[in-house]
Amino acid sequence: MYGAATALDTLCSQAYTSGNMKMVGVYLQRAIIINLLGFIPIAYIWWESEKILIFFRQSPEISAQAALYLRYLLIGTPAYLMFVNLERYLLAQGIMNAITYVLIICCIINACLNFMLVWYKPLSLGFIGAPISTSITYWLMLFFLVIYTKFINGYQAWDGWSRAAFRGWKPILTLMIPGIFMVCSEWWALECISFLAGYLGELSLASQGIITSTLNMLYPIPFGVSVVASNRVGNLLGAGLVERAKMTSKLFMQIAIIISLFNAAIMIGFKDILGYIFTFDDDVVKYTSYALIFTGLFVIPDGINTVGSGILRGQGRQNIGALLNTPGYFFVGIPIGILAAFKFKYGLRGLWIGEMICSFIVCIILIIIICRTDWQRQLEECKKRMKKDRDRFESIISNDPDF
Numbered sequence: 519m520y521g522a523a524t525a526l527d528t529l530c531s532q533a534y535t536s537g538n539m540k541m542v543g544v545y546l547q548r549a550i551i552i553n554l555l556g557f558i559p560i561a562y563i564w565w566e567s568e569k570i571l572i573f574f575r576q577s578p579e580i581s582a583q584a585a586l587y588l589r590y591l592l593i594g595t596p597a598y599l600m601f602v603n604l605e606r607y608l609l610a611q612g613i614m615n616a617i618t619y620v621l622i623i624c625c626i627i628n629a630c631l632n633f634m635l636v637w638y639k640p641l642s643l644g645f646i647g648a649p650i651s652t653s654i655t656y657w658l659m660l661f662f663l664v665i666y667t668k669f670i671n672g673y674q675a676w677d678g679w680s681r682a683a684f685r686g687w688k689p690i691l692t693l694m695i696p697g698i699f700m701v702c703s704e705w706w707a708l709e710c711i712s713f714l715a716g717y718l719g720e721l722s723l724a725s726q727g728i729i730t731s732t733l734n735m736l737y738p739i740p741f742g743v744s745v746v747a748s749n750r751v752g753n754l755l756g757a758g759l760v761e762r763a764k765m766t767s768k769l770f771m772q773i774a775i776i777i778s779l780f781n782a783a784i785m786i787g788f789k790d791i792l793g794y795i796f797t798f799d800d801d802v803v804k805y806t807s808y809a810l811i812f813t814g815l816f817v818i819p820d821g822i823n824t825v826g827s828g829i830l831r832g833q834g835r836q837n838i839g840a841l842l843n844t845p846g847y848f849f850v851g852i853p854i855g856i857l858a859a860f861k862f863k864y865g866l867r868g869l870w871i872g873e874m875i876c877s878f879i880v881c882i883i884l885i886i887i888i889c890r891t892d893w894q895r896q897l898e899e900c901k902k903r904m905k906k907d908r909d910r911f912e913s914i915i916s917n918d919p920d921f
Contacts, residue, residue: 522553523606524697525690527745527831529907530610531752534675536904542675546607547683548690553599561595564588587649594653597660604663608672609749616671620662628655686910689903693836700827700839704820707847708733711855711869718859722866725806728796729813729870736781740821743773744828751832755900760893767829767888771822778821785814805866812870819874819881826884833896834903838887842880851876 526549533541563570568585572578605617631654635647643650667673708730715726747770754763785792789810793803827839855872858864864871 520602521698521701522556522694523549523602524701524748524831524836525549525693526603526606526610527697527748527828528693528752528834528836529690529903530607530675531749531832532756532834532900533904533907534610535753535756536758536900538904538908539675540677541904541907542607542610543677544680544682545690546603546676547680548687549603549606549694550600551683552687552690552694553603554596557596557599561592564592583645586646590646590649591653593650594656597653598656601656601660601663604660604667607675608663608667609745610752611672611675612749612753613672614746616663616666620659620666623662624655624659627658628652631655686907689907693834696836696840697831698840699844700830700836700842703840703843703847704823707851707873710852711873714852714856714859714869715866718865721802721805724797724799724802725793725809725866728793728802728806729809731796732785732792732810733813733817736784736817737824739781740774740777740824743770743777744825744831746770747825747828748831751829752834755833755897756904758897758901760897763832763896764891764893767891770825770829771885771888774822774825777825778818781817781821782814785810785817789814809866809870812867812874816870816874816877819877822881823877823884826881826888829888830884833891834899835896839884842883846876846880847873850879 526545529545530542533539533545564585565588566585567588568581571581571584576584608614608616628651631651632648634641635643635651636645667676712723712726712730715722747767750766750770751763754760754766789807790803792810793806797803823843827843830836830839851872853872854875855869858868858871859866860868862868
């Protein structure tokens with residue numbers, strides 16, 4: 519979903535400031551339709567996930583519980599999918615506070631729902647109360663954001679539902695497909711690390727769980743900056759302000775370095791005690807501290823890559839991010855990690871050594887690409903993209919008497 523939404527980071531932000539304001543709403547509609555269609559095969563996989571997990575030799579009991587969780591989560595996932603796209607629509611217009619308010623309110627509601635549906639005896643549903651609470655929260659997130667957009671701010675770029683949303687998919691798919699690989703390659707690679715950690719024993723698996731949870735707490739910082747960077751760069755290119763777009767990109771890269779060093783300092787500086795947030799098992803905490811050194815080094819280039827990818831999205835160059843991340847993680851990071859972990863007996867540290875090396879390589883290449891960007895060419899590409907979509911939209915209107 520996040521990968522697919524990267525197309526809106528480019529199209530909506532550039533359209534909003536280029537005089538194609540009404541196209542922002544059309545892009546949103548196209549993204550929602552395409553994402554909902556793309557979710558159909560995913561929904562089938564989730565529904566049949568028990569068989570898939572058993573095929574990969576997971577415990578039958580755990581497989582059944584995981585499948586049940588995913589089936590109830592299916593209820594709310596379409597709402598979350600639409601929420602993510604609507605979020606991008608608002609961000610392109612510079613509307614950010616609304617999303618924060620909605621998430622804060624829904625976070626509180628979700629905590630209350632989880633307590634009532636999981637633990638509170640009269641209403642307790644046990645295990646399935648958690649995914650039901652999450653699904654309800656997803657629908658509330660969408661509802662609140664739609665209400666805000668319709669009655670308070672953000673409606674300016676919405677011209678109603680349009681048949682044009684069912685046509686002209688090529689531009690959005692051209693950005694959406696590489697965007698999926700650009701964003702998801704790293705996530706998939708980290709899932710592979712967790713999967714491989716299971717073969718290293720229970721101690722490694724427990725430590726990897728702590729590391730993953732820690733990364734999940736720190737990653738939203740550079741990711742949030744990357745979302746702002748993509749929309750700001752896209753807005754400036756759409757407005758034809760090349761020099762400001764160039765300066766803004768440099769500023770965001772400097773912010774990325776500061777944030778990445780901050781995250782690394784937390785992970786390395788508190789490596790000996792960080793594990794106690796999640797467990798009181800001294801062996802797990804000690805083993806985790808060894809791996810956190812390399813994970814801490816990993817987050818330095820990773821944070822820079824995250825923000826740099828946001829700049830590429832603002833330019834409409836998702837293909838470069840995909841070409842860097844996908845081969846980098848799957849043909850460099852994971853193979854090196856497997857060798858270090860299993861061949862040279864570094865264990866979990868070895869897996870993270872591979873990710874760290876890969877991330878540094880990708881970071882260096884990405885910085886070079888951004889520094890050598892031909893901004894005038896990116897402006898011309900932006901103008902060409904916007905003109906082509908505007909002409910196509912006008913052609914649909916003129917050729918459809920019932921439009």
